[in-house]
Amino acid sequence: MKLINCIIVDDEPQARKMMETFVSQISGWKILRVCSNAIEAFEALQTFSVDVIFLDIKMPILTGIDFLKSLKNPPLVIFTTAYNKYAMDGYELNVVDYLLKPISMHRLLQAAEKVAERIDNRNVQNLTEQRPELSYMFVKHENKLIKINFTDILYIEGMQNFVNIHLAGKSYLITQTMKSLEDLLPSSSFTRVQKSYIVSMEAITAVFGNTIEIGAIQIPIGSNYKVDFMTRIDK
Numbered sequence: 001m002k003l004i005n006c007i008i009v010d011d012e013p014q015a016r017k018m019m020e021t022f023v024s025q026i027s028g029w030k031i032l033r034v035c036s037n038a039i040e041a042f043e044a045l046q047t048f049s050v051d052v053i054f055l056d057i058k059m060p061i062l063t064g065i066d067f068l069k070s071l072k073n074p075p076l077v078i079f080t081t082a083y084n085k086y087a088m089d090g091y092e093l094n095v096v097d098y099l100l101k102p103i104s105m106h107r108l109l110q111a112a113e114k115v116a117e118r119i120d121n122r123n124v125q126n127l128t129e130q131r132p133e134l135s136y137m138f139v140k141h142e143n144k145l146i147k148i149n150f151t152d153i154l155y156i157e158g159m160q161n162f163v164n165i166h167l168a169g170k171s172y173l174i175t176q177t178m179k180s181l182e183d184l185l186p187s188s189s190f191t192r193v194q195k196s197y198i199v200s201m202e203a204i205t206a207v208f209g210n211t212i213e214i215g216a217i218q219i220p221i222g223s224n225y226k227v228d229f230m231t232r233i234d235k
Helices: 013-023 038-047 064-070 084-092 105-130 178-184 226-233
Strands: 004-009 029-035 052-056 076-081 097-100 136-141 144-149 153-159 162-167 170-174 190-194 197-200 206-208 211-214 217-220
Touching (some): 004 013, 004 038, 013 029, 013 052, 013 105, 052 064, 064 076, 076 105, 097 105, 136 170, 153 178, 153 217, 162 178, 178 190, 178 197, 190 226, 197 211, 197 217
Parallel strands (some): 004 029, 004 052, 052 076, 076 097
Antiparallel strands (some): 136 144, 153 162, 153 197, 162 170, 190 197, 211 217
């Protein structure tokens, strides 16, 4: 498990000491530096890789709010303050939590859980963004998992409780929803043209009126889908 690295920023010595004592008891957390003002905090951010700032709001030189606004890519922030009037600022700045002094260990642990959740969500998002787009899918057909290349698909037809995937010269009737298939297909190559049809943009040979032609097959365009479809082919 990766350590969660944090800094504590507060102009009050007693508040700094209390936060340091509390945070040091949280498993998996490491305090990199304890700062008495925003200038020291800025230097810490230049020196360390910081995941979280415990940031007091009312400080001399530069307030916590102004300091946060000055950061281009800030870490996660937990505001610590004796004043609840700044809660709206915390919301607008997307801080993780807003802790009112005197801070209890129970409230601090709740904030720590929110931090862990934010970090987990960010890691999942990064993995999703890094995952290469597949050029195929597997579907269950007659007790087998059949690999189908997206480039081989002409169109997909919804048939009550089944979906028929039409390729050149063959088709696969499977038990799956249109929505689940639509989510698997690359949106750059496929489009839904009515409730019961998804077509490959590459496979389209002609469009006339409210009809799409794929070879000898004619597929009607639903009225709810026509504007989006025509926008795509007019690009």
